[in-house]
Amino acid sequence: MGDAISTGSLLETATGRNTGAADWAEALRDRSRAEFAALGLPNRRLEAWRYSDLARALSETVRETGSLPTCHDMPGAYSAIFENGILDETQSSFREAGALPLRQILADPASPFVGHIGGVNPQDDHPLLSLNTALMEEGIVLRVPAGTTLEQPLHLRFDWQADTIGGRHLRVLILLEEGAKATLVETHGGSPSFATIVTEVRLAKNSELTHVRLERLGSSGRQSAMTLGEIGASARYRAFYLSEGGHFSRHEALLKLAGEEAQADIEGASLATGTRHCDNTTIITHAVPHTTSQQSFRGVLSGRARGAYQGCIRVAPDAQGTDARQMSRALLLSHRAEAATKPELEIFADDVKCAHGATIGELDADALFFLRARGIPEAEALSILIEAFFSESLAMIENDHLRGLATDAVQDWLSSHASEVSSVE
Amino acid sequence: MLEINDLHVSVHGKDILKGLSLTVPPGEVHAIMGPNGAGKSTTSYTLAGRDGYDVTQGSIRFKGEDMVPLPPEERAAKGIFLAFQYPLEIPGVSTLTFLKSAVNAQARLRGEKELDAVQFLKLIRETAKGLNISEEMLKRSLNVGFSGGEKKRNEVLQMALLKPSLAILDETDSGLDIDAMKLVAEGVNALRAPDRSFLVITHYQRLLDYIVPDHIHILAGGRIVKSGDKSLALQLEEQGYDAVIGKVA
Numbered sequence: 291m292g293d294a295i296s297t298g299s300l301l302e303t304a305t306g307r308n309t310g311a312a313d314w315a316e317a318l319r320d321r322s323r324a325e326f327a328a329l330g331l332p333n334r335r336l337e338a339w340r341y342s343d344l345a346r347a348l349s350e351t352v353r354e355t356g357s358l359p360t361c362h363d364m365p366g367a368y369s370a371i372f373e374n375g376i377l378d379e380t381q382s383s384f385r386e387a388g389a390l391p392l393r394q395i396l397a398d399p400a401s402p403f404v405g406h407i408g409g410v411n412p413q414d415d416h417p418l419l420s421l422n423t424a425l426m427e428e429g430i431v432l433r434v435p436a437g438t439t440l441e442q443p444l445h446l447r448f449d450w451q452a453d454t455i456g457g458r459h460l461r462v463l464i465l466l467e468e469g470a471k472a473t474l475v476e477t478h479g480g481s482p483s484f485a486t487i488v489t490e491v492r493l494a495k496n497s498e499l500t501h502v503r504l505e506r507l508g509s510s511g512r513q514s515a516m517t518l519g520e521i522g523a524s525a526r527y528r529a530f531y532l533s534e535g536g537h538f539s540r541h542e543a544l545l546k547l548a549g550e551e552a553q554a555d556i557e558g559a560s561l562a563t564g565t566r567h568c569d570n571t572t573i574i575t576h577a578v579p580h581t582t583s584q585q586s587f588r589g590v591l592s593g594r595a596r597g598a599y600q601g602c603i604r605v606a607p608d609a610q611g612t613d614a615r616q617m618s619r620a621l622l623l624s625h626r627a628e629a630a631t632k633p634e635l636e637i638f639a640d641d642v643k644c645a646h647g648a649t650i651g652e653l654d655a656d657a658l659f660f661l662r663a664r665g666i667p668e669a670e671a672l673s674i675l676i677e678a679f680f681s682e683s684l685a686m687i688e689n690d691h692l693r694g695l696a697t698d699a700v701q702d703w704l705s706s707h708a709s710e711v712s713s714v715e
Numbered sequence: 716m717l718e719i720n721d722l723h724v725s726v727h728g729k730d731i732l733k734g735l736s737l738t739v740p741p742g743e744v745h746a747i748m749g750p751n752g753a754g755k756s757t758t759s760y761t762l763a764g765r766d767g768y769d770v771t772q773g774s775i776r777f778k779g780e781d782m783v784p785l786p787p788e789e790r791a792a793k794g795i796f797l798a799f800q801y802p803l804e805i806p807g808v809s810t811l812t813f814l815k816s817a818v819n820a821q822a823r824l825r826g827e828k829e830l831d832a833v834q835f836l837k838l839i840r841e842t843a844k845g846l847n848i849s850e851e852m853l854k855r856s857l858n859v860g861f862s863g864g865e866k867k868r869n870e871v872l873q874m875a876l877l878k879p880s881l882a883i884l885d886e887t888d889s890g891l892d893i894d895a896m897k898l899v900a901e902g903v904n905a906l907r908a909p910d911r912s913f914l915v916i917t918h919y920q921r922l923l924d925y926i927v928p929d930h931i932h933i934l935a936g937g938r939i940v941k942s943g944d945k946s947l948a949l950q951l952e953e954q955g956y957d958a959v960i961g962k963v964a
């Protein structure tokens with residue numbers, strides 16, 4: 291599905307468009323386009339993109355192997371359905387949640403969201419963030435008023451089932467006012483020829499966001515997604531990220547703990563077969579005293595899949611009493627699968643609790659034999675052990691419904707990939 | 716039931732079994748005793764079909780069929796069961812789920828009907844009770860946080876549920892207190908049947924007071940060096956391996 295895409299071709303689509311956007315939005319885009327023009331598509335010579343050479347992945351012509359997967363279902367939620375990057379309002383119910391299409395916001399000269407879009411935990415020298423801002427058209431904006439709880443999760447469904455020429459760049463903004471609570475579920479399915487998706491979340495004091503990302507891209511899918519977050523005092527961000535990789539699949543969680551007692555918890559699971567690529571990158575900034583972050587990423591890689599985890603913890607000079615924990619575990623099911631992990635700690639305060647650990651290993655052969663000796667066939671035994679590997683992550687999801695969803699997602703993957711996984715090379 | 720003939724096995728290129736021959740007819744209990752490192756566990760792993768245990772010579776026949784080419788799960792479905800000397804802990808897999816997967820997988824491989832959830836729970840409750848295994852233990856991850864004795868009883872529980880034709884017990888008595896040993900022996904004796912055989916590996920003649928063997932074999936240096944009736948165990952206890960095996964040599 292994927293055609294070749296370059297910095298030049300992306301800049302071309304970005305110029306000379308008339309999208310009916312308000313002046314503030316056009317100015318933001320122009321600025322971002324200039325930034326992207328200066329930076330260009332990232333390649334592996336940039337340290338932050340060492341395991342994920344996007345420029346190269348986009349220069350390749352790729353073909354889908356196997357049938358194209360669709361998004362995970364999420365019945366009973368407020369929905370925003372994006373077909374090949376275009377919001378389909380007729381199928382969606384997001385307005386019931388008080389959410390609005392991004393197009394409408396960008397066209398509004400006096401939108402209350404000016405300053406928020408592109409303003410949450412801004413990054414310097416981030417080519418893809420600039421690219422996304424320069425080209426964003428479609429997306430969703432949600433504000434949950436102070437003290438209210440969004441009754442149902444907001445489900446953003448990104449389905450990529452047809453050829454999209456060039457790239458598609460989507461933007462989501464979630465604002466939780468003081469004491470508000472909400473659940474955001476993103477599902478990604480199919481093969482975008484190239485998509486960037488930026489989700490900005492700003493959590494005011496005492497608010498709570500549960501964020502679930504379930505990515506099920508096809509083997510030719512190329513997507514680079516970012517979650518930018520600012521978490522206020524005593525606010526809590528809880529996330530479960532699941533990714534099955536793609537021709538290129540990357541998600542960056544760029545979070546700033548900006549108020550005292552702010553908290554971020556992330557459980558990540560990646561499962562990749564074939565020649566897929568799957569990158570989880572996090573930069574968690576503890577900007578003020580007494581904030582907590584916890585992240586654990588688990589990956590299972592078979593065939594010739596490549597997985598990467600880069601986790602950076604930054605503790606600002608006066609952020610005393612920071613508690614930051616980070617853990618990554620990769621399980622290689624084949625000798626040709628590769629896992630890279632790179633923890634980085636940049637700590638400028640003294641009273642800090644910081645723990646990190648990374649392991650890369652193989653499946654426990656003794657456990658596999660034990661199960662098989664009880665009559666459980668190899669593929670099923672592998673499934674049982676892989677599910678067990680993720681069980682601790684899944685158990686961390688407090689909401690029963692979401693835990694069920696995530697568990698089903700892992701089991702779905704296991705049942706549809708059992709044969710690929712068992713052919714250990 | 717089981718015929719092992721001139722079996723040579725190497726593990727990681729090291730020859731461990733060197734011409735082991737042993738026949739266990741249906742309905743009989745055979746005990747294997749032998750010094751540490753003699754190759755007893757190697758024999759049991761080889762019978763169960765563990766990867767890396769290469770049969771370089773000789774044969775293993777079970778109910779007349781060659782076992783060597785078969786993977787562990789097929790041997791299990793055909794009725795070979797190994798109670799491990801060191802049962803494994805598998806965090807994240809509940810004991811109950813594991814037991815159900817095993818019982819149903821074997822039923823499937825044999826082309827039989829799987830048990831439904833209600834039938835299975837009833838079966839497991841009854842069997843576990845007899846072995847003094849609590850429901851709380853069944854809910855825990857497989858063997859995680861189990862005491863040594865509890866792990867061994869859990870092995871016997873699996874045997875009782877899977878009803879194998881040949882049960883190999885690799886030092887199932889080690890680490891058990893007297894009461895637990897009696898429970899385990901009762902579990903084994905309850906399963907004794909004309910179409911079921913047992914291979915009991917032990918260091919202690921005491922177990923053989925409870926599970927009375929038809930034959931005792933001494934394994935040393937990768938071969939059976941002496942066989943006899945149960946008086947052999949008493950003789951070993953009194954005189955030790957050197958004296959008894961020395962007489963043969």
Ligand SMILES: Nc1ncnc2c1ncn2[C@@H]1O[C@H](COP(=O)(O)OP(=O)(O)OP(=O)(O)O)[C@@H](O)[C@H]1O
Nearest residue numbers: 726727729731749750751752753754755756757758
């Ligand atoms: N993976 C292995 N690699 C190399 N040598 C091995 C391996 N496994 C077993 N051995 C060797 O094979 C020999 C037989 O071991 P085995 O475990 O069968 O003994 P055993 O009779 O069961 O002893 P014990 O009474 O202590 O349980 C020992 O010398 C042991 O060190």
Ligand SMILES: [Mg+2]
Nearest residue numbers: 755756757800
């Ligand atoms: Mg042994």
